[in-house]
Amino acid sequence: MIVTRAMHARLCDARELLCSAAEPGLPIEALAARVRVSPFHLSRQFAALFGVTPHQYRIAARLERAKQLLARGELSVTEVCLELGFSSLGSFSALFSARVGESPSAFQRRMRRLWTVPGELPPVLIPGCFMLMGQLPAEAAAQFSRSAPSARSLECGA
Numbered sequence: 001m002i003v004t005r006a007m008h009a010r011l012c013d014a015r016e017l018l019c020s021a022a023e024p025g026l027p028i029e030a031l032a033a034r035v036r037v038s039p040f041h042l043s044r045q046f047a048a049l050f051g052v053t054p055h056q057y058r059i060a061a062r063l064e065r066a067k068q069l070l071a072r073g074e075l076s077v078t079e080v081c082l083e084l085g086f087s088s089l090g091s092f093s094a095l096f097s098a099r100v101g102e103s104p105s106a107f108q109r110r111m112r113r114l115w116t117v118p119g120e121l122p123p124v125l126i127p128g129c130f131m132l133m134g135q136l137p138a139e140a141a142a143q144f145s146r147s148a149p150s151a152r153s154l155e156c157g158a
Contacts, residue, residue, distance in 0.1 A: 003045060003049055007037075007045060010035040011035070011042075011046055011049050011050070013035050014031055014035045014037075014042060014054065015046075015050065015057065018057050018058045019061045025085040028043065028055065042054060059095070059099075060099075062084045062085070062086075063095070063096060063099055063100065065084060066080050066084055066092075066096060066104065069083065069084075070104055070108040070111060071107075071108070071111040073112050077089070077092075077093070077104045080104065081093075081104075092104070
């Protein structure tokens with residue numbers, strides 16, 4: 001299917017509107033009117049160009065936004081659901097679980113463990129050998145470190 005430059009621009013505008021957080025529930029008919037194309041033609045051309053229908057693209061974009069909001073941990077699952085324009089918590093949770101592979105609350109808990117203060121590594125990402133070194137007594141750890149200062153050099157006046 002050949003897409004003209006003008007149609008390509010309209011379809012890209014439609015894609016941007018589908019990703020827009022300002023209008024999460026924009027109907028396909030209203031979207032088609034905004035980009036000046038018939039709803040059927042929009043769906044057909046959009047699928048040919050991007051590989052998914054506008055509805056599928058909107059769902060994927062909303063779920064990506066949900067993952068971002070859940071990972072930040074500032075909103076509850078219910079607040080994320082309402083923020084993204086889902087009609088019910090049950091439908092949001094079922095869709096999220098089916099597409100992501102875990103419930104929104106489980107995803108949020110898992111992301112909280114990985115979320116860190118800037119400059120710190122979460123314990124999951126610290127190599128095991130370093131974790132073991134941290135559990136050694138100070139004298140034993142100093143033996144393994146070439147540049148570790150001795151206890152004598154740390155004393156005042158030494």
